[in-house]
Amino acid sequence: MDIGSFTAEFQALTSLLRDPQEEEAAPAPGSVSRPNPGAIGPKDLLNVKVPAPKARHDPKEIWREDELLDPAAAAVDDDYDDGREVPNYEFLYKQAVDTADNFLGMSGKDGSSTSCEDLVVRVELPGAAGAAELDLDVKDTYLKLSSPQYKLSIHLPHKVDGERGKAKWDSTKKVLSITLRIIREEPF
Known part of the structure; x- marks a missing residue:
């Protein structure tokens, strides 16, 4: 060649x-x-234009400032102490079970809170005159209750449907029970 x-x-x-x-x-x-x-x-x-690299963060940082701001929590302005008493409260869980669940275990539900459908917030208000003086505001992750004598602002342990909750006042025990439907987000 x-x-x-x-x-x-x-x-x-x-x-x-x-x-x-x-x-x-x-x-x-x-x-x-x-x-x-x-x-x-x-x-x-x-x-070909290559985009500029993103700003690098310090590898020793535990968190960044932009990760700390929760829009739902940022709307709450209750970080001050105005002298009102914080009432005693507790979280209870409810689940709907029937005899097949109870005796046969066919639904796969167990006694843990992961199988519960409702979150109940039980608030003791011994000095409250009645339900008319209570102001209740429920968000998806936050609950705020105020009256002339009491003030309660708490983050809820689960995400709930804040629009469809039920509140019941027991005048003999001076207890407000707030039932909220838990919103389960699937992991996948």
Whole structure:
């Protein structure tokens, strides 16, 4: 195989690989261009803009400021002590069971709070005159109860449906029971 036929075959190969829209510069007569990997394919691929790298955070940081701001919690303005008493409260859980659940265990429910459908917040208000003086505000993750004598602001242990809760006042025991439907978010 002589060098002339090799050159002709090589030029035929480069003409096949060359972009037809690319403007061809005429090589000097008698000179052979030296191809390289960058000369193969369209030239506009070489001008790709790479986005700037994101700001790096200190690897020793436990959290960043933007992770701390919860929009639901940011709307609550109760971080001050105005002298009102904080009442005693407790969280209770309710689940709907029937005899098949109770004796046969067919639904897969167990006694843990992960099988419960409702969260009940039981608040003891011994100095309250009645339900008319209570102001209750329930968000998906937050509960705020206020009266002339009491103030309670708590984050709930589960996400709840704040629009469809029920509150019941027991005037003999001076207890407010707030029943809220738990919203379970599937992990997958």
